[in-house]
Amino acid sequence: MFHKTLAAALAAAALLAGAAKAETLRFSSFEPPQAFITGTILARWAEDVTAASEGTLNVRMFAGGTLGRSPAQQLELVESGVADLAWIVTGYNPGRFDGSLVAELPFAVTSATSGSVALWKLHEEGLLAGDYDKFKVVGVVTSSPNAVVSTGAIAQPEDLRGRNFRASSPLLLKALEALGAVPVGGITGSNLAESISRGLIFGTFNEWNAIQTFRIDEAAGHVLEVPMGTSTMLVLMNKAKYDGLPEAAKAAIDRHSGLAFSEAFGAAFDANVVDHRAKVVADGKTKVTEPSAEQLQAWRAAVQPVTDGWIEATPNGRAIYDRFIELIAEVDAR
Template sequence: MTTKTHLGMLLTALMMISGCSNSDQAVNASADTDAGNTEEVTTLRFSHFMTATDNINTEALEPWAKKIEADSNGRIKVEIYPSATLSKPGATYDATAKGIVDIGMQAQGYTAGRFPLTQIVELPGITNTAQQQSCILHKLYDEGIIASEYADTHLLALVGTGQGALHTVDKPIRTPADMKGLRIRQPSAVASHIIEATGAAPVGMPASDTYTALQRGVIDGLSFTWQPIQAFRLDELINTHTNIPFYNSTFVISMNKDKYDNLPDDLKKVIDDNSGAAMAANVSKVFDVSNDKAMNAAKEKGDVMIDIPDPLDDPNWKGPLMEGSQKYLNEVNATGLDANDVYEKIKAASKTCVV
């Protein structure tokens, strides 16, 4: 073998070693760059029973989800599942506690006896607006009066939805006597006791079932705040309304405790900065605006409107409302809780929560 051949082979070997070394360095540099730019994304599945087009979803919950994503620089993504696709309306809170969903929103009244002290806020004469109700709820929570009812989740917000009313088809309700024998959808134990005290038959069902139930004659009317009348297209069926503030429904929005606890501190702060009383106020403000909008739409449609603004001072209505309220308080007292004491604290908070 000639000297030239030896030199050629040596140069070729050196070039191959150099090429491999440069290639390895390039791969390692690329891997290091990718590792530096890649951050784990936490996806939170948010379940609720409202429709995707419901303005509570589009104007309150979706903007909240987008803000969480923006404030976390994309490290948290909130996927919203409306229309009870992940959890049943009355089982969403428990689904959140068990980790079946990460965040859930449901009406406390959908689970009878689960939130007894919270539901005292639903009694007539306590609040005038959804925002006032949210304020009262968070005062009670912050003072530890109702906090134990939510100990198995990480609470995000307690939301007032506004005053309830009665809605029927061609059945004007001016006095309790007009309700005798009617089947009225009720959203909670509080509303149920008051409806029963008037001589009507309360029928429990989630909001999503009311259209079909009314259409098929399963129920004669509804006890509802105004917002769902449009949200669930009930304005297509009902034409008679009695504006009587005889109950005030509430919602809870909570997060799975383990899911929250496993977040790094900076992402916990993102959740904390976007929850609590401020979140509740934002959601309940949408309820207040929507309630007024739906009521005005019914007036413009020519629906029959009957106003009973202060039923606790009305000689016809005071008796049934007080009877139903006391029945609920007695039931809570019977469990060993001091419902009367909480009721007085709620009335005191109502005076300071003027929105």
């Protein structure tokens, strides 16, 4: 009896020890849990890392702004340790990760896959200036190209003159200036549809995933598919937290970070873009326009000063831009 009791106690102790070594990582997202990026890409990443960690980790999503509601607050959550990881939109943190702004330039990125892979490789090559070394960088990615989403038909650059138009980052606000629009910043995704419906803005630069998540098409009604830059995004982890993890936990995170994260993110993002765009076109309530070659050239010429200005103002700007475009072409040629 004694030996059976001892064996049971030892087994229970082993189970408790195994459970105790699984550390919970808090992964913050300002998006609602059902949003595509958070509910599909980030949640899947959390599950994959947990499964690969040999019982050392439990990565738990805190979506819907549970740890902090503002998109601009996410980086601070990681720095302060309130969150261990966070989904971060670069444009809400000016001056912190400016190297990645090369991917926000109009007409640079062709897809979320090419942009995300190229941006990660720039990071690996040490060409992205910013505070990356202060964090464990899980992913550096881009959206698919933005379109011109508006309440009325837009065909040529001059159609934006004098219009209140929203963009999510300083660089894209400069693009609006170059187009003669009245740039409007500070409107987050969750407030876009209302701002359009109330007439506060005539439209916005956004890609199909955001159009879907925030139901922008229902308020706007027109989408012109001119590649007006992207949104660049990050998944960052508190460096001290990462450094303090056991090797099996670090290995699980590393296995699903970097190029692997960029590839997985880009593929899922692009597939969702194709799916949602097809649904909107089939529904017929929103007019989706593919511009002609002549229209594209007019738009490219109108915003070229933004690219030229970024290259001139950025240390090593020409080399970074040329390398980024080269990497985009390499991914597209696969």
